[in-house]
Amino acid sequence: MQRIIIPLLLLTLAIFKGKAQQDQKNITITGKVVDSESGQPLEYATFVLQNTDNPDKVTGGITDLSGNFEVETTPGTYNIRVEFISYKTYSQKGQTYNSDTNLGSITLSPDVAQLAEVEVVGEKTTVEVRLDKKVYNIGKDITTSGGNVSDALGNIPSVSVDVEGGISLRGNDNVRILINGKPSALAGFGSTDVLQQLPADAIEKVEVITSPSARYDAEGTAGILNIVLKKEKTLGINGSINLTGGIPFNARATTNFNIRTEKFNIFNTLGYFHRESPGGGYNDNTYLSEQSEFDRIYEDRDISRNDDGFNVNIGMEYFITEKSSITGSFFYRWSDENNLTENDNQRFSDGSINSRTFRTEDQAEKDNSRQFSFNYTNNIDDDGQKLTADFQYSYDNEDVLTGIREDRTVPSDSLIALENIYEKQKQDDILAQIDYVLPMGDAQFEAGYRGTFEKEVNDYQLDTLDQGTGNFITNQDLTNLFTYHENVNALYTQYGNKYGEFSVLLGLRLENTELRGEVDASIDSQALEELVGEDVDLNFDKNYLGLFPTVNFVYEISETQNISLGYNRRINRPRGWFINPFPSRSSRTNVFQGNPDLDPAFANAFDLGYMKRWKKITFTSSVYYQRETQSFEFITENTGQFTSDGIQIIRRVPINLSTNERIGAEAGVMYNPTKWWRMNGSFNFFTFSSDGTFNGVDYGTTNSSYFARLSSKFTLPGKLELQANSFYMGPRQNAQTESDPMFSLNLAISKDLFDDKATLSLNASDLFNSRKRRSFTQTPTFTSDSEFQWRQRQVNLSFIYRFNQPKEQRQRGGQQGPGDDDGEGQY
Numbered sequence: 050m051q052r053i054i055i056p057l058l059l060l061t062l063a064i065f066k067g068k069a070q071q072d073q074k075n076i077t078i079t080g081k082v083v084d085s086e087s088g089q090p091l092e093y094a095t096f097v098l099q100n101t102d103n104p105d106k107v108t109g110g111i112t113d114l115s116g117n118f119e120v121e122t123t124p125g126t127y128n129i130r131v132e133f134i135s136y137k138t139y140s141q142k143g144q145t146y147n148s149d150t151n152l153g154s155i156t157l158s159p160d161v162a163q164l165a166e167v168e169v170v171g172e173k174t175t176v177e178v179r180l181d182k183k184v185y186n187i188g189k190d191i192t193t194s195g196g197n198v199s200d201a202l203g204n205i206p207s208v209s210v211d212v213e214g215g216i217s218l219r220g221n222d223n224v225r226i227l228i229n230g231k232p233s234a235l236a237g238f239g240s241t242d243v244l245q246q247l248p249a250d251a252i253e254k255v256e257v258i259t260s261p262s263a264r265y266d267a268e269g270t271a272g273i274l275n276i277v278l279k280k281e282k283t284l285g286i287n288g289s290i291n292l293t294g295g296i297p298f299n300a301r302a303t304t305n306f307n308i309r310t311e312k313f314n315i316f317n318t319l320g321y322f323h324r325e326s327p328g329g330g331y332n333d334n335t336y337l338s339e340q341s342e343f344d345r346i347y348e349d350r351d352i353s354r355n356d357d358g359f360n361v362n363i364g365m366e367y368f369i370t371e372k373s374s375i376t377g378s379f380f381y382r383w384s385d386e387n388n389l390t391e392n393d394n395q396r397f398s399d400g401s402i403n404s405r406t407f408r409t410e411d412q413a414e415k416d417n418s419r420q421f422s423f424n425y426t427n428n429i430d431d432d433g434q435k436l437t438a439d440f441q442y443s444y445d446n447e448d449v450l451t452g453i454r455e456d457r458t459v460p461s462d463s464l465i466a467l468e469n470i471y472e473k474q475k476q477d478d479i480l481a482q483i484d485y486v487l488p489m490g491d492a493q494f495e496a497g498y499r500g501t502f503e504k505e506v507n508d509y510q511l512d513t514l515d516q517g518t519g520n521f522i523t524n525q526d527l528t529n530l531f532t533y534h535e536n537v538n539a540l541y542t543q544y545g546n547k548y549g550e551f552s553v554l555l556g557l558r559l560e561n562t563e564l565r566g567e568v569d570a571s572i573d574s575q576a577l578e579e580l581v582g583e584d585v586d587l588n589f590d591k592n593y594l595g596l597f598p599t600v601n602f603v604y605e606i607s608e609t610q611n612i613s614l615g616y617n618r619r620i621n622r623p624r625g626w627f628i629n630p631f632p633s634r635s636s637r638t639n640v641f642q643g644n645p646d647l648d649p650a651f652a653n654a655f656d657l658g659y660m661k662r663w664k665k666i667t668f669t670s671s672v673y674y675q676r677e678t679q680s681f682e683f684i685t686e687n688t689g690q691f692t693s694d695g696i697q698i699i700r701r702v703p704i705n706l707s708t709n710e711r712i713g714a715e716a717g718v719m720y721n722p723t724k725w726w727r728m729n730g731s732f733n734f735f736t737f738s739s740d741g742t743f744n745g746v747d748y749g750t751t752n753s754s755y756f757a758r759l760s761s762k763f764t765l766p767g768k769l770e771l772q773a774n775s776f777y778m779g780p781r782q783n784a785q786t787e788s789d790p791m792f793s794l795n796l797a798i799s800k801d802l803f804d805d806k807a808t809l810s811l812n813a814s815d816l817f818n819s820r821k822r823r824s825f826t827q828t829p830t831f832t833s834d835s836e837f838q839w840r841q842r843q844v845n846l847s848f849i850y851r852f853n854q855p856k857e858q859r860q861r862g863g864q865q866g867p868g869d870d871d872g873e874g875q876y
Contacts (some may be wrong), residue, residue, distance in 0.1 A: 078120045080152035082112050082131055082551035090116025091157060094133040095285050097311055101126045101143060104175030107311045111285055124148070131155050133285070180781045182258040182275075183207075194764040206669070206717040206731035207257050207502065208274065208757050209778065218259065218271040219673065219713060220735050220781075221756060223427040223621045223650070223681070225269025228276050231422075231441060231480060232266075232501065235735070253277045259673065260601055260615025260656045263541040263556025264484070264495060270619045270652035270677050278318075278362075285309060287853035295845035299324040316378075316454070321359045328352040330821070338687070338830045345397035350390055358384035362421075373427040380420040388412045396696075405459035411452045418445040433488040442481040448473055465694055467514035469521065472633070476505045492546035495556075503535045505625040509633060527632060529570035533625035536563040550605040560598040560620070565590045566628055566645060587630060589645055595620065613658040613671075621650040627703050638692060648705055652677035670716040679705045680739065684748055687830040699831070706741030706748060730759040739784065746829070748784035755779040768801040789823040803850075810847045818842040862869060 082094040096118045098110040102125065110120045124147040137158050185205055202208050202216060209217050218224040256275035258265065265273055282572040288306035293299070303320040332348040364378025420443040427436045449472040455465040484497035510528045512521040519566040543556030568587040599617040606612065626633075629643040658671035682704050690698045713735025720728045733756055740749035756779060762772040778791040797812030818841060826833040 074700075075121050076146060077149045078122060078146060079150070080118055081116045081154045082118065082133065083116055083154050083156055085156040085158040089132050094118075094131060094157070096120060096312070097130040097132070098122055099128045099130070101128060108310060109281075111310075122146075127259070131157065133157055137295065160213040165713065173731065182256050182273075185255045185257065201252055202255065202274070204254050205257065206758075207259070207715060207733065208255075209776075216274065218257070218274065219711075219715065219733055220737070220756065221271035221675075221711065223269055223652075223792070224271040225266065225273045226276070227265075227273060229278060230275055231439065232478065243587065259671075260617050260654065261330070261599065261619075262554055262617075263543040263558040263597070263599050264497065266501075266539070267501065267558055267560055267595075267618070267620045268537075268622060270621045270650060270654070270675070271656075271681075272619075281308065285853055287851075289849055289851045291847065291849040293845050293847040295843055296557045297325050297327055297841065297843065299326075299843070299845070303707065312368050314368075315364070316366075317361070317363045319361050322357070324354070324358075326354040326356070326840045326843075328354070328838050328840055330835065333834040335832045336697060337832070338697065341374070341691075341697050343396045343398055343403060344400075346696065347395040347397070349393045350389050350393075352388065352486045354386065354388045356384065356386040360383070372429065373425075376422075376424040376426070378422045378711070380418070380422075382401035382406055382416070382418045384414075384416045386412075386414040386416070388414075402459065404457060406455055406457050406465060408453070408455040412449065413451075414447065414449045416445070416447045418443065420444075433485040433486065433493070435484075437482075437484045439482040440482065442477075443476075443478040443480075445474075445476045447475075464514075464516065466692075469512045470633075471508075471510040471512070473508040474505065476503065478503050486806075490547075493694075494542075494544050496542040497540075499541075501535075501537045505533045506537075507533070507625065507629055509631060525570075529568055529631045531625075531629045531631065532567045532569075533628060534565040535622060535625075536565075537561070537622075552603045552605075554599070554601040556599040558599070560595055560597060562593040562595075562620070562622060562649065563591070564593075564622070564628075564649075568630070587645055591648070593620075593649060595651070609663070610659070610661040613656070613660075615653055615654075615656040615658075619652045619654060620675075621652070623647045623649065623681070623703070627681070632700065638696050639686075642700050642702045643812055644703050645754045646705075647681070647703055648679050650677055650679045650681055650705070652680075657837065665721045667719040668716070670714070672714045673712070675711045677709050677711075678707070680709045682706045682741065682748060682784060683826060684743060684746075685826060686744065686746075687828070697831070704743045706739055706743075706747075708741070709737065711735055711737050725764040727762045728760065730757070732757045750782065750784045752782045754781035768805075770799045772797050772799075785828060786824050786826040791820060791822065806852070807848065807850045810845075810849075812845050814843040814845070815840075816842065 078096075078098065080096070082091045082096070084091060091112060094112045094116070095109060096112070097107065098120060100106040108120060108122055110118045112118045126143055126145045128142045129140065129144055139155055139157055181565050202210055207219055209220065213782040214228065216222070216224060232387065248545045254277045256273070256277065258273040258275060259271075261267075261269075261273050261653065286306075286308050286454035288304065291301070291303040291305075293301040299322070301320065301322040301324075303318065306317045306319075308315045321595040329349075329351045331350060332346075334346045334348075336344055336346075360380070360382040362378065362380045364376060366376040368374045388410075389412075390410040392410070394406040394408060395402055396404045396406070408522040420441065421837065422441045423439070425436075425438045428434075429436060449470075451470040451472070453466070453468040453470070455467075457463045457465055481498070482499040485495065487494045508530050511524040513524055514520075515522050537560060539558055539560040541556060543554060545552070545554040547553075566587065566589050595618075597618045597620070599615070601613070601615040603611055603613045626641075627643050627647055628645050630645050632642040652675055652676040654673065656671055656673045658669070660667070660669045662668075682705075683701055683703050685699060685701050688698045688700050692698060713733060715731065715733040722728070734753070735755070736751070736753045738749075738751040740747075743749065756777060757777045760772065760774045762770065764770055774795040776793050780787050794816045795812065795814050796816050797810060799808055799810035801808050820840075821836055821838045822835045824834075826835070
């Protein structure tokens with residue numbers, strides 16, 4: 050009987066005790082937080098109450114504009130803590146409160162050591178060398194103030210951005226772009242257009258991964274660029290507002306807002322831009338075939354762009370426990386782009402002008418993207434055991450209407466052609482990923498799975514005006530619906546360990562790639578054979594299974610220098626527009642056509658690096674070698690077809706060449722001669738050779754090229770800063786085209802205002818208006834001399850205001866050892 054009665058009595062007592070506690074009246078804790086030196090109230094400081102009997106029970110509040118706080122809780126014993134950025138934390142343990150209590154004024158003292166530390170790190174770009182990558186924590190770069198992410202990437206060593214915004218790594222454009230470690234709608238699903246819409250100050254750091262570990266997708270034979278966006282982690286409410294205006298006319302407004310408590314973190318970025326970007330160039334084509342009615346055509350192009358865009362990124366991280374959290378975020382992007390290209394054509398026969406035409410291409414493009422992301426993180430123990438799971442869904446919808454009109458102006462006025470091109474592209478992407486990390490002393494084991502599932506639908510229709518009837522007729526030979534699937538499933542495992550001064554990271558990734566294409570088009574067999582060839586299957590289903598090993602070593606010669614060695618195998622999968630066999634054209638005479646027979650390219654890469662730090666100098670360097678099989682090459686050839694007015698139609702098509710090899714060396718130096726002067730520069734030299742034939746033409750070539758950048762920054766009296774960034778691209782060539790060297794210079798000046806809460810910047814991008822691509826292409830049937838400028842010189846005036854976010858705190862502070870989460874060393 051006692052065994053029954055005693056538990057019942059204990060249960061009854063527990064119930065009455067719980068009821069009594071519920072009946073207890075809540076109490077209120079109040080107080081005020083002030084600066085110890087000035088006595089001024091500190092707004093947005095955080096007051097935290099932690100119950101000593103139940104440490105997971107945490108409550109608190111944030112001070113108002115007068116520094117006051119008021120928190121309601123139950124009677125009990127608490128540990129209290131008051132925090133404010135750039136100040137020492139105030140804490141008291143074991144404080145018992147049984148009734149309403151006013152704590153009076155709590156004074157916080159500035160953290161002088163922390164302020165000195167972050168002032169150094171926040172102003173400079175820092176670099177840390179890990180086993181599989183270099184991490185550049187972006188410092189204050191006033192030349193990109195008001196600019197976009199592409200502008201900021203152009204200042205990262207090893208990275209170059211061409212005149213059209215194309216990104217390459219060590220001169221190789223087969224680079225994988227990730228956002229926060231994942232393929233993302235923010236990166237435009239492989240396109241770099243979206244990076245020109247996101248503000249540069251959204252970047253926290255850039256990871257240059259030239260020897261990716263097995264954790265990363267094997268895509269990208271050049272390597273990976275992982276852009277990590279800011280997600281403010283400071284307690285309290287903080288944010289910034291950035292306004293920019295410039296000539297040629299552009300306007301941008303971006304806001305960042307963050308609320309952080311002990312239990313959740315809400316982050317938000319909101320941006321709008323309007324941009325007018327004039328550009329242009331010319332093409333001087335000489336035709337060598339006697340079948341052509343003209344022996345030379347000179348095209349002078351003017352381009353005007355009028356673009357509007359809006360983007361929002363909002364998310365919340367909820368801390369389930371001290372060790373686990375779940376994060377959800379939503380990204381939306383909308384853009385309305387209107388591009389008008391005017392082309393003045395002069396057509397020559399026997400050295401004299403035969404006729405002259407004027408062509409306009411009016412393109413209206415509306416695009417919107419949505420992305421939902423979810424992350425679960427569980428730091429299982431204090432030793433570093435960790436489990437993370439990610440799910441991401443992205444959707445992109447793009448509608449393009451292009452009107453092309455061409456009129457003869459000499460010797461008489463007449464309409465040559467009028468065309469309307471309707472393009473719709475829809476893309477769905479699903480990503481599912483799980484990763485597990487198990488530390489084992491100095492060693493660490495990792496394993497995981499990643500699945501990416503992509504569906505892309507391209508709807509293309511070409512309507513041409515029948516001048517006889519005055520009606521538009523759909524070209525059934527080119528109108529089509531092309532659906533492309535790319536599904537990748539991957540398992541990976543890797544093991545890292547440290548043996549004294551020697552660290553090793555070994556990994557193996559197993560990937561299965563499925564490429565599937567389906568074409569819906571009304572086209573007869575003869576026209577189809579002329580279009581894509583007799584042996585090409587438009588409805589294909591290809592499957593590739595491959596192993597991708599990685600080996601990375603680092604030897605710490607001393608605390609200030611190390612040597613690294615890496616090997617990895619990579620894959621380059623063709624994009625959907627690489628494979629779509631139906632031509633899309635920017636004119637009646639120049640078309641781009643995909644190749645359904647295109648297979649993935651595979652590469653083996655080796656990298657040997659060395660880094661050394663002195664008191665005022667940091668030196669990084671590497672020598673690299675890459676051999677790629679089935680590599681992609683874009684070739685230009687004569688189709689053998691002519692327009693109605695006798696001009697040869699030229700097409701550009703991607704093919705698999707047999708092999709290419711690339712060997713190069715790069716070096717970077719950061720030099721701080723004085724406190725008011727900082728310099729950094731980098732140089733990359735490489736030799737590229739390829740071989741292969743297509744349609745009986747040998748496209749083998751050998752070429753050497755280089756690029757260099759130099760940046761210098763001066764801190765002047767009166768809180769003024771002056772910075773100049775220069776970039777030089779050496780001459781280069783491929784199988785058919787030789788490109789001239791290119792130089793550009795960016796210049797900027799800034800001043801801090803309102804006790805460093807605001808910064809006013811004036812910068813000029815491409816000061817000498819020299820960022821132009823000049824090239825010469827030669828084939829057996831024609832030659833082409835061309836110049837192209839994507840965007841003319843741009844001058845911007847930017848104003849940024851920060852609340853509860855001092856300028857020095859915008860970047861991470863502190864220096865830690867190799868392999869830690871935060872940066873080490875200065876670059």
